Amino acid sequence: DGGITQSPKYLFRKEGQNVTLSCEQNLNHDAMYWYRQDPGQGLRLIYYSQIVNDFQKGDIAEGYSVSREKKESFPLTVTSAQKNPTAFYLCASSADRVRDTQYFGPGTRLTVL
Amino acid sequence: DAKTTQPTSMDCAEGRAANLPCNHSTISGNEYVYWYRQIHSQGPQYIIHGLKNNETNEMASLIITEDRKSSTLILPHATLRDTAVYYCIVRVGDNYGQNFVFGPGTRLSVLP
Numbered sequence: 001d002g003g004i005t006q007s008p009k010y011l012f013r014k015e016g017q018n019v020t021l022s023c024e025q026n027l028n029h030d031a032m033y034w035y036r037q038d039p040g041q042g043l044r045l046i047y048y049s050q051i052v053n054d055f056q057k058g059d060i061a062e063g064y065s066v067s068r069e070k071k072e073s074f075p076l077t078v079t080s081a082q083k084n085p086t087a088f089y090l091c092a093s094s095a096d097r098v099r100d101t102q103y104f105g106p107g108t109r110l111t112v113l
Numbered sequence: 114d115a116k117t118t119q120p121t122s123m124d125c126a127e128g129r130a131a132n133l134p135c136n137h138s139t140i141s142g143n144e145y146v147y148w149y150r151q152i153h154s155q156g157p158q159y160i161i162h163g164l165k166n167n168e169t170n171e172m173a174s175l176i177i178t179e180d181r182k183s184s185t186l187i188l189p190h191a192t193l194r195d196t197a198v199y200y201c202i203v204r205v206g207d208n209y210g211q212n213f214v215f216g217p218g219t220r221l222s223v224l225p
Contacts, residue, residue, distance in 0.1 A: 033212075040217070042200065042214075042215035042216045042217050043157070043213075043215035044215075045212050048212065058212065090157070092156070092157075101162065102159070102213060103159060104157045104158070106156050107154070107156050109154070
């Protein structure tokens with residue numbers, strides 16, 4: 001099956017701990033994205049990457065970090081500097097950032113206790 | 114900021130057509146109109162997109178007005194599984210590649 005996977009679906013962490021969310025795609029897409037969604041709200045862009053070893057900040061990058069060492073993988077680290085980390089995190093990919101239609105993974109719901 | 118305006122919520126009877134409006138009065142000539150939907154606690158799902166002409170695929174039809182300032186997504190025979198939040202997004206598809214901006218969308222409830 002081709003697609004985007006995110007794991008785990010639910011994640012719990014203690015306040016002050018860094019946590020890394022996984023996103024993998026086997027669609028051979030160049031571009032990947034991370035969004036955050038709060039209850040009843042739309043999606044907000046955290047980071048995006050157009051190609052391996054390159055990434056750009058989105059609208060709400062503070063308190064987050066990413067890496068893009070492989071085409072298939074774009075992990076997101078939620079650091080202790082993120083003041084309100086509890087949210088639903090969505091990863092997406094597209095063939096390229098220009099002609100793209102973005103395809104989304106199932107999401108990870110992070111709860112910080 | 115989202116460049117679109119959508120109603121907060123709508124109801125539709127099962128088996129009837131669901132018509133979801135979107136206003137994008139400031140749309141530029143090179144901006145596409147995209148529609149996604151999100152079922153509760155899942156990732157958004159791409160539905161359809163268009164530039165000027167009406168578009169149809171296996172999921173829906175997209176009707177764009179001649180002045181391109183508004184559009185309507187049509188689900189021809191709504192089912193209970195179509196209950197979701199529907200997002201209308203305008204975006205340029207050029208070398209600069211604007212990011213998608215997801216507003217709050219329209220919550221569609223399909224009623225039995």
